[in-house]
Amino acid sequence: MTVVRIPVDCYISADFAALELARLWPRVWQFACSIDDVAHPGDVYEHTIGPYSLIIVHGEDGELRAFQNVCQHRGAELCTGNQHGVTELRCPFHRWTWNLDGTLSEIPSRKEFGIRNEELGLIPARVDTWGPLVFVNLDPDAEPLYEFLDPVPADALWADIDRFACNAAVAIHVDCNWKTLIEGFSETYHVQGIHREMLPMCDDVRGPQTTWQRHGKLQQSYGLASPRLHERPNDQQIWEAFVEVMGARAGADTIEAAGIVPNHGTTLELRASIAQRIREHGAAKGIDYERFSDAEMIDMHQYNIFPNITVLVFADMVNVVRARPGADPDHSYIDMWNFAPIPTVAGGGSVATTVATDTTTRVAPLHVELQAADGDLMGLILGQDVKNFGRSQRGLHQPGLAHLNVSETEECRIVSLHRNLAEYLET
Numbered sequence: 001m002t003v004v005r006i007p008v009d010c011y012i013s014a015d016f017a018a019l020e021l022a023r024l025w026p027r028v029w030q031f032a033c034s035i036d037d038v039a040h041p042g043d044v045y046e047h048t049i050g051p052y053s054l055i056i057v058h059g060e061d062g063e064l065r066a067f068q069n070v071c072q073h074r075g076a077e078l079c080t081g082n083q084h085g086v087t088e089l090r091c092p093f094h095r096w097t098w099n100l101d102g103t104l105s106e107i108p109s110r111k112e113f114g115i116r117n118e119e120l121g122l123i124p125a126r127v128d129t130w131g132p133l134v135f136v137n138l139d140p141d142a143e144p145l146y147e148f149l150d151p152v153p154a155d156a157l158w159a160d161i162d163r164f165a166c167n168a169a170v171a172i173h174v175d176c177n178w179k180t181l182i183e184g185f186s187e188t189y190h191v192q193g194i195h196r197e198m199l200p201m202c203d204d205v206r207g208p209q210t211t212w213q214r215h216g217k218l219q220q221s222y223g224l225a226s227p228r229l230h231e232r233p234n235d236q237q238i239w240e241a242f243v244e245v246m247g248a249r250a251g252a253d254t255i256e257a258a259g260i261v262p263n264h265g266t267t268l269e270l271r272a273s274i275a276q277r278i279r280e281h282g283a284a285k286g287i288d289y290e291r292f293s294d295a296e297m298i299d300m301h302q303y304n305i306f307p308n309i310t311v312l313v314f315a316d317m318v319n320v321v322r323a324r325p326g327a328d329p330d331h332s333y334i335d336m337w338n339f340a341p342i343p344t345v346a347g348g349g350s351v352a353t354t355v356a357t358d359t360t361t362r363v364a365p366l367h368v369e370l371q372a373a374d375g376d377l378m379g380l381i382l383g384q385d386v387k388n389f390g391r392s393q394r395g396l397h398q399p400g401l402a403h404l405n406v407s408e409t410e411e412c413r414i415v416s417l418h419r420n421l422a423e424y425l426e427t
C-alpha cells in the first residue's frame with residue numbers, strides 16, 4: 001500500500017506532449033477504427049492522432065493496408081475523412097495517383113520527373129485486427145499486434161468478440177489531457193465520487209484488478225450493492241439502479257419500463273433474474289446467449305490497453321473508449337465505439353462467427369461528433385465523466401501542485417500507464 005507520485009508536468013507541459021509525439025505515437029500500436037469501417041474493397045478510413053494521419057485502405061484484392069496519409073510529390077495530405085467506393089488514391093493538388101495497394105499509378109507530365117511507378121509507393125504502416133477492432137502502427141519494425149496485445153485476446157476469448165459489429169462511434173472534444181481522460185476509465189475509486197447512482201447496483205470495491213506488463217484489467221460485478229453502502233438495498237432498488245445505469249441491456253430504457261422484480265433477497269437469485277432478462281432481450285433480436293453463464297451475461301470485463309484505449313467486454317456488448325491527444329496538452333478527444341452482437345438465425349449456435357469473418361455483410365457505422373456540453377446525450381455515467389474532465393485538468397495548473405498522489409493498488413492501472421509511458425519516452 002504505497003503512494004506513487006506522478007509529476008503534473010506530464011499532463012500540462014508542452015515539452016512532455018512533444019516527447020509523446022516524438023517517441024510514443026510513432027511507435028505504438030493504436031486502435032484506429034472498426035472492421036465495419038473498412039469492410040469492403042474501396043473503403044478508406046482516415047485515422048488521426050495529434051498531427052499524424054494514417055489511411056486504412058481495403059484493397060481490390062481484399063487486403064487491408066495502411067499508409068501514412070501523404071502525397072509523395074510535395075507532401076500534401078492525400079485523403080481527407082472516410083470514403084467508400086474508392087478506386088484510386090489521387091492527390092487533389094497535382095493529381096499524382098496511387099493504386100489502393102499503395103503503388104504509384106500516375107504522374108501528370110511524368111517525363112518532367114522521370115519517376116517510374118515501381119519507384120515511389122506510399123509510405124506503408126502496419127495494420128492488423130483483433131476481432132472487429134483495427135489497429136495501426138507507424139513503426140514498420142513494430143512487434144506483431146498479437147504480441148503487443150498479449151495476454152488480452154486470450155483472456156477475452158470467452159466473449160468471442162468476432163460476433164460483434166460496430167453500429168456507432170461518437171467523438172467529443174474535451175478540455176483535458178488525453179491521459180486525464182483515459183485515467184477516468186482506469187479506476188473505479190471515483191464511483192463513490194461522481195457516479196453515486198451506481199452504488200446500489202455495482203461492486204465498485206471488490207472487483208479484481210490485474211496489471212500485466214503493458215495492459216490491465218478490471219472485472220466488475222453488477223446487479224448487487226456496493227460494500228460502501230451500510231445497508232443492503234432491496235432487490236427492487238438494486239434492479240431500478242441497474243435500469244437507470246444500463247437498463248437498455250435488458251430492454252428497459254426507463255425506470256417506468258423496469259417493472260417489478262420478485263424479491264428474492266439474495267444476490268445470486270437477483271443476478272440470475274437480471275441475466276435472464278438480458279438473454280430474453282437478446283433472443284427477441286435474434287441473438288443467442290444460452291452458452292453464457294449468469295456472471296458472463298451481467299458482469300463487465302474491462303481491458304485497459306496501453307496507451308489510450310479501454311475495451312469494455314460483456315456477453316451482449318463491447319465498447320471501446322479511446323483518448324486521442326488534441327492540439328495542446330489541455331485538450332483531447334474522447335471517442336466511443338459501440339459494438340453489438342450480429343444477430344444469428346433462430347437457434348444461433350456458431351453462425352455469428354461465420355457472419356463476422358465474412359465482411360461482405362458488414363455496414364459502416366454512423367460517426368457523430370458532439371460537444372462536451374451535450375453531456376445529456378451520452379447517457380448518465382459517461383455524461384458525468386465528461387463533465388468532470390475539465391475540472392480535473394484545470395486543477396493540475398495550480399502552481400503549488402508538483403505531483404499527484406496515486407495509490408499503487410487501488411489505482412494500479414494508472415500507475416501501469418505511466419510506467420509504460422516512461423519506457424516509451426525513455427524518461
Ligand SMILES: [Fe+2]
Nearest residue numbers: 184190195385
Ligand atoms: Fe467514471
